[in-house]
Amino acid sequence: MKPLLSALALGLSLTPALAEDWQQVLDQARGQTVYFHAWGGDQRTNDFIASVGDRLQDDHDVTLRHVRLADTADAVARVLAERAAGRDSGGSVDLIWLNGPNFLAMKEQDLLHGPFVADLPNARYLDLTEGSANTADFTVPVEGLESPWRLARFVFTYDSARIAAPPADMAGMVDWAAANPGRVTHPDPANFMGTTFLKQALIELAPAGTDLSLPPDDDSFAAATAPLWEWYDALRPHLWRDGLSFPENESIQQQLLNDGEVDLGMSFDPASAAAAIADGLLPDTVRVHVPAAGSIGNVSFVAIPANASNIAGAKVLANALLDPETQARMQNIDNLGAFSVLDPARLDDAATAAFAALPTVPALPSLQDLGPVLAEPHPGWATRLTDAWQRRYTR
Known part of the structure; x- marks a missing residue:
């Protein structure tokens, strides 16, 4: 089966300009190593991130390195230290699993790349209308500086x-x-x-x-x-x-x-x-x-530091996390069980069927159960x- 990302890169349901721009991103990303700084305290999440990395390597020749964090603030502090040292490019952090106070701190100090979310082909599956959960992080407007990837x-x-x-x-x-x-x-x-x-x-x-x-x-x-x-x-x-x-x-x-x-x-x-x-x-x-x-409840986001070394690769990874196939695999309790951020109304019939066929167990609530x-x-x-x-x- 042809990866969805590749199909999108060829222009499926995209405007010609967006398809051309995304192809340039894919070309720039090829051969890059993306250092993804993300909480490492859950082995199932770590394994899922590794599986995304395998597909990223196979589909786009992009290598994912998961830098496992005990505290997201550690990655933010690293970006701050690099900025203070005058390192405005070539930074050591390419993508961060970010939320709430840490996002606010980076946004206020102009430490984030973007806006970039609207340029991701798979953003078409998101509800990005004003007031949606994908547009604010702990009440702070995201303004395209973070891309969602899972619900909490x-x-x-x-x-x-x-x-x-x-x-x-x-x-x-x-x-x-x-x-x-x-x-x-x-x-x-x-x-x-x-x-x-x-x-x-x-x-x-x-x-x-x-x-x-x-x-x-x-x-x-x-x-x-x-x-x-x-x-x-x-x-x-x-x-x-x-x-x-x-x-x-x-x-x-x-x-x-x-x-x-x-x-x-x-x-x-x-x-x-x-x-x-x-x-x-x-x-x-x-x-x-x-x-x-x-x-x-909130949405977990990923963000790209302004001084990241591999911005194109980071965008490819952020887009891969929004692939409907990836989101369905993520929501599968046999893999991770995290709820998807995609808008069901925006999915095609095949993706809708994939989510409907996911296994369930007595200890796993439905979205309706969560109220x-x-x-x-x-x-x-x-x-x-x-x-x-x-x-x-x-x-």
Whole structure:
């Protein structure tokens, strides 16, 4: 089967100008090595990225090198250091899996190449209309400086053989924890998963009329978080280890769930429970739970630093990640299970059929099961929440 990218490069459903421009990108990319700086903490994701690299090599003679990050901020710091040293081209970072505060920091400091997304042939499968999830990153307008590649949703996990479904909302967590002392915890808010737990509670508990899309100042932060801290003060005494210590990250909390030490896990990947069951890391009775009003969701993006050495190759990789065949492989629970960013209404019959035929398992929710998407607050809220939590509960 001819790769979709090659078909698009020949002008299938493209204007002649775009087809010609894209062919130039493919020609420039041939022989390049793209250093893709992406979180490396999940082996299934690492394996999927490697599989994309194999196809990139076969189809376009572009080599993908996955630079595995513990923290995306490390790649941002590298680009900043290179810029400070006057290295405006020939940089060591070609593509970054970027989100939220890190995107805002790079955008504000003019560290990003682009806009480039509209030039990707596979962008035709995206909803890029104003207000869509693909056009904003934690409320910050993307403006073509990032290309989407997978969806993320905050979910809880629990073992249905031990407990019934968790409470329907964050407010009910206090009574539930009081009835099950020591069985609930959350990752340390120094980790993004712990911060997300607090943001989910903030969204549900903030006074009516609070606009979390705006950056907070001292007054708006104090007013919005007053109910959150009252709620957390009531919750904390019932947490695992009396709320005096916390798992370092979601993986450690997942291990606590597997070991029966706690009754709740949490993740930003709705397929993580099904994947963990397949890998023998959770019992097959674990299920996914989403608050009734919905949960925080966002799109994972990739971006090209302005000083990247291999901009053409980075564009080819970003485009490959949007290939409907690649997105269907990604959403297949046997591979990764991450939900696609493509607009189903824009797919042809063959791609639609490929998604419809994907396997499912009991621990894998459908998009309908996940309910409404709650928009991420402005990045400034996360920073202030983390700082405030540390002041209140660790000193």
